Amino acid sequence: MRNFVFGYARVSTEQQNLDRQLDMLEKYGVDHIYNEKMTGTKRNRPELEKLLERLTEGDTVVVESLSRLGRSTKDLIWLMETFNGRGVNLVSLKESIDTTSSTGKLLFTLMSALAQFERDVLADRTKEGLAAARARGHKGGRPATDREAVRKAVRLYNTGEYTVREITELTGIRKTALYKNI
Numbered sequence: 001m002r003n004f005v006f007g008y009a010r011v012s013t014e015q016q017n018l019d020r021q022l023d024m025l026e027k028y029g030v031d032h033i034y035n036e037k038m039t040g041t042k043r044n045r046p047e048l049e050k051l052l053e054r055l056t057e058g059d060t061v062v063v064e065s066l067s068r069l070g071r072s073t074k075d076l077i078w079l080m081e082t083f084n085g086r087g088v089n090l091v092s093l094k095e096s097i098d099t100t101s102s103t104g105k106l107l108f109t110l111m112s113a114l115a116q117f118e119r120d121v122l123a124d125r126t127k128e129g130l131a132a133a134r135a136r137g138h139k140g141g142r143p144a145t146d147r148e149a150v151r152k153a154v155r156l157y158n159t160g161e162y163t164v165r166e167i168t169e170l171t172g173i174r175k176t177a178l179y180k181n182i
Helices: 019-028 046-054 073-086 102-135 147-159 164-171 175-181
Strands: 005-011 032-037 060-063 089-092
Touching: 005 019, 005 046, 019 032, 032 046, 073 089, 073 102, 089 102, 147 164, 147 175, 164 175
Parallel strands: 005 032, 005 060, 060 089
Antiparallel strands: none
16 A cells, blocks of 8 residues: 655635745645645644544655644644554654654654643643642632622523523623523
8 A cells, every 4th residue: 555645734814825835845745735724723624634534554744844733732742643643754844853764753752742841840830829829818710709699680580571691781790600590
């Protein structure tokens, strides 16, 4: 069975142009290019989904740069793990990453480890910040809803004379609090 080399190109808005990326992918010699114009922060990108469905072991995905594949480290790592699990290679032209080579695999593994470290440090800082705030007497979360306002809102709702919007405006409680107490 023949292995395929697929290109993936993406720009964030309809006004942006894909030509530079398409030229680079064609020069590399890809068999087929998937491209789209939408933000990389969205996980559900139709053309990327089509590419992922088509990939089989031994195939290669080529991108102009890793930022075209995904905007977040989390998504890039998820995609790389998906590629690794399926036996698919990744080539990023700008970063000179080629996971068909041992050096490319090492580089991407190091990048993934650094990204995981960054996430762990952020989580530690968040926990430390919350603990410091609690030590100073600050409580997290939303303030408690006024019980009397909730009772009034439920009474208004039960009359059937007011819309939910009117009730929330009159009482100052959130719609979710009203529904929770009905």
